Amino acid sequence: MKKKILIISGGISKERAVSLETGKQVAKELNKNGYIVKITEPDFKLVDVIKSFKPNTIFNALHGQFGEDGYIQTILESVKIPYTHSGVISSAIAMDKELSKKIFIKNNILTPKYILYSFNQSKLNLINSIEKKLKFPVVVKPINEGSSVNVFICDKSNIIKNLKILKDYKRIIIEEFIPGREIQAAIIGVKKLGAIELKPKRKFYDYEAKYNSKAKTKHIIPVDLSKNDYNKIMSLALKAHKLIGCRGVTRSDFKYFRGKFYLLEINTQPGMTSLSLVPEIAAHYGINFIQLIKMILNDASTKK
Ligand SMILES: Nc1ncnc2c1ncn2[C@@H]1O[C@H](COP(=O)(O)OP(=O)(O)O)[C@@H](O)[C@H]1O
Ligand SMILES: [Mg+2]
Known part of the structure; x- marks a missing residue:
């Protein structure tokens, strides 16, 4: 029987537009691959929509506040249907840059003072x-x-x-402020997916540099790091992912300066448009968009 996937996208955060795009592209890919897909907003009708559609799995395509910080995850726990990405507590910790930095520091992961x-x-x-x-x-x-x-x-x-x-x-x-290179590393489940370097033309990797192709940020993959340093950044990303108890895919943002990696943050709902960084890293290492989506769906769960 065909699997039913409910995608939640949009929402009220400042990243609404990015989330809508993530939702649209994931839906398109799932449709092409024989799934029954419905896209919905995380509004007051959400629980009714879930109850009438009865999805096998909920794909959380939200970013930012109320979507990436444990709020929506609480509702998804209450309806007891497996949902993608991190659970309530992990999402809340990862979204809180101060709380997560305290955890990084306590566990010897370098982060800017x-x-x-x-x-x-x-x-x-x-x-x-x-x-x-x-x-x-x-x-x-x-x-x-x-x-x-x-x-x-x-x-x-x-x-x-x-x-x-x-x-x-x-x-x-x-x-x-940590000068130096901007490198991000992705983890899926307990697997090290890979890393990518971003070279923005702008003063730093700001909103324009992230989403406006005219800003011409260069994406460099494979990253130009020694094997030792590559292993180091991937191990740090996996360590942060495990420490915070993340599920599915995460992307950790680092600055690399004078041979040291500084972890800025870990993202529990990284962008998933076909032009986003995690799909780009996956593709480089031989995992296409639908395979990546399936890996995320397979890791979906409740109770964490
Ligand atoms: N301490 C820092 N030193 C240098 N650049 C930084 C620092 N903090 C943030 N930045 C720049 O701002 C970008 C966004 O910061 P980040 O902490 O990752 O927040 P966001 O959640 O908005 O992505 C980073 O990718 C980096 O380019
Ligand atoms: Mg970031």
């Missing part, structure tokens, strides 16, 4: 208090955003202005 920013902090002392712990330039970012949305590289002259833009977020981190 950081402080938590408090909006009550006096602006007069801000620069001084940052300089007690970090060197400028620094990176300011919300702890729970994605796709480089509202990530700013700051020096002393523009940090206050940039922090103002982030005033609606509850928690912000200020991190030391």
